[in-house]
Amino acid sequence: MIEILSPSEIARARETGALVAHILQTVRSRAAVGVNLLEIDAWTKEMIFDAGAVSCYVDYAPSFGRGPFGHYICTSVNDAVLHGRPYDYTLADGDLLSLDLAVSLGGVVADSAISFHVGDRRPPAEVALIEATERALAAGIAAAKPDARVGDISFAIGAVLSGAGYPVNTEFGGHGVGTTMHQDPHISNIGEPGRGYRLRPGLLLALEPWVMADTDELVFDDDGWTLRSATGCRTAHSEHTIAITEDGAEILTLPRN
Structure with missing residues (x-):
């Protein structure tokens, strides 16, 4: 299914996007060395509930997962890149953490992801990995x-x-x-120009470049959800929800000042 949203629905999407951005930035500011992933999940749950929003993850049970996700945010650490299920793990200096969050507010969804280092250790090769996904996201939005x-x-x-x-x-x-x-539509992170669905104003898209440093092969954790690089290399993930407008793309999941 492909939905074209009305102006009033786009307005609600802006509010959802602002909430998603606020939660992600709040969690990022709190994600220090010694914080447990389950604490991050609890903070996220509280902020979603306080806003009167609904989690898109807690009851999510697609064909590729193993039962409902059961948590409120994806927390992917180091070699984990997608669908990282929060578990009893305490963050250490230099961990590369990706947070992915989708919520519904007023009946409209927004979805976003960020990657960053915890603590003070930031290896240059890993910083470059994160920056590449951010540049790719900006390029996708411009297109x-x-x-x-x-x-x-x-x-x-x-x-x-x-x-x-x-x-x-x-x-x-x-x-x-x-x-x-x-x-729909699915948006691959590599493809041919001039092909696929034609974009129209009112269309909402979640663009999400993600990469693994030295492989394109994924493996599943035993939890049936968390996807890791097959080689154990570091990974990164960046995502924004955008609305197609008459003039281009409006980013809905940017933090508000």
């Missing part, structure tokens, strides 16, 4: 214009990631959002 194609976004993202020397996995990528978290 998202009315009458452009999904393939134009995929090509722009992939050009940055491949140009930085990283393999690109095509199993998981961006997607449409709206009244539900995962919708």
Whole structure:
């Protein structure tokens, strides 16, 4: 299903996006050495409930998972890159943490992800990994214009990631959002320009470049959810929800000052 949202729904999406950005930035500011991933999940739950919002994750049970996700935020550490299920793990100096959050507020969903180092140790190669996903995200957003194609976004993202020397996995990528978290169209992180669904004003998309330093192969944890690099290398993930407008793309999940 592909939804085209009305102006009133886009207005609600802005509020959802602001909430997602606020929660992610709040958690990032608290994610210090010695913090447990289960604490992060509890903080997220409290902020979602306090805002009168609904988690898109806690009851989420797609075909690739093992039962409901059961938590409120994805916490992927080091070689984990997607769907990191919070567990009893205490963050250490130099851990590379990716947070991925989707909530529904007023019946409209927003989805975003950030990657950053915990503590003071920030190896340059890992900083470059994070920055590559951020540049790729910016390139994908710049390509998202009315009458452009999904393939134009995929090509722009992939050009940055491949140009930085990283393999690109095509199993998981961006997607449409709206009244539900995962919708068509699928947006691969590499592709051919001029192909795929034509973008229209009112379309909401979650663009999410993610990479692993030296492989494009994923492996599942025993929890049935957490996806890690097959080689144990570090990973990074950046994501924004955008709305296609008459003029281009509006980023809905930027933090408000």
